[in-house]
Amino acid sequence: MQDVNQAAGGEAPEGIELFIPAVYDIVWSIVPFIIILVFFWKFVIPRFTAVMDDRTATIEGGIAKAEAAQAEADATLDQYNTLLREARQEAAKIRENARAEGSTILAEFKADANAEAERIVANAHVQIEAERQAALVSVRNELGGMAIDLASRVIGESLKDDRRSASVVDQFISGLNEPAKAKG
């Protein structure tokens, strides 16, 4: 066993020989290095870069999407505000119109009512005048009859002669009218 262990120690080179590599050592240090280099060059770094770029793109895409959504929301808000302002203006206009219209209608109503009232009053005047005339005529007739009757009874003679009686009545009525006019 000791022989094996001693052999395991190998022979240690001394001095500069420590730094002069054996051929097999050169081979077995270049080969692993090239394997590692090719592996990183062709596999690890491309994979790493690809996934990093993909992630960056995704994040940037997400940010862009969020910005777009934000812009859209802003635009919608603007639109909404504009609509709201327009609606308010429109409502105000309608209110103004309604008020104006209301006052016009009111004025018209007033005018109509006045006209109607005036018409009614005028009618009333006409009617009253007509009735007065009628009353005057009937009063004249009645009064005439009565007066003649009375006068007939007083005089005792008939005043049946129409021409005379009519002139008497007329004279009487004129006599009635005159003091009324004089009194005025």
Place this chain on the structure above:
Amino acid sequence: MVSTATLAAHLGFVTSTHDDGEFHPPTLAEFFPPAIFFEGTPFEMNRIVLVRLLAVAALLLLFYIALRRTTRVPGRGQTIAEMAIDFVKVQIVDQILGEKDGRRFLPLLAAMFFGILAMNITGIIPGLNIAGTSIFIVPVVFALAGYIAFVYAGIKQHGGLRFFKNQLFLPGVPWPMHFILAPVELLNVFIVRPISLSLRLLLNMMVGHLLLVLCFAATHFLFITGEGLGFASAFGVLTLIGGIVMTVIEFAVALLQAYIFTLLSAVYIQQSVAEEH
């Protein structure tokens, strides 16, 4: 042919303490184990080569599992892999080279970081117990890759002549000084850089391994194999604790060295690409 017993011994713990009742401090032989497969061919494999290949396999497997199906919303494995790569990307590559140049050199620098880390970390994995990077040629290969990268980047950016002019002739220096400074810069940029990178990593890993072996070998000797030690074997408690603490430190060192190596490579590339340095 290798006998089963030998193979088992080679694949098992390599310590310098043998059951002969004496203490053997660890030697540099730790880093030069005998061949196991294909002895005498250019494809000869010893224990450390196998450890290295195992580390590579584990690295590939982990990243493959984590990233085989990448999704926009990552799972647990993918998240960890992404965090790890993102560390290299953000903390090293983008910070030094910037996003644009960083994209070009990320594959190389990430391979460098994770490759070195995987081979460093085997130093504290029970059963492996040696860093794959504790053999000089391994850091050298990584350093050469960085070297080729920064020379290539500089020449591609500025053209050969201007690149060397940028590197060798510092701006704002009186022209006679260039006779002294240009050779110094030449030495610094094109020779000292890769060597210092390699040596820093190599020595950190070697020393870490030797310290670990020393601690655990001493513990083994003091507790088990040492004869006639008496109360002195109680010191084994200290060496055991020391070994555990060193293991934790080695983990940090494995990470730190991978980071420093990659960071400096990125800095060298940046200095090549930059207009003036």
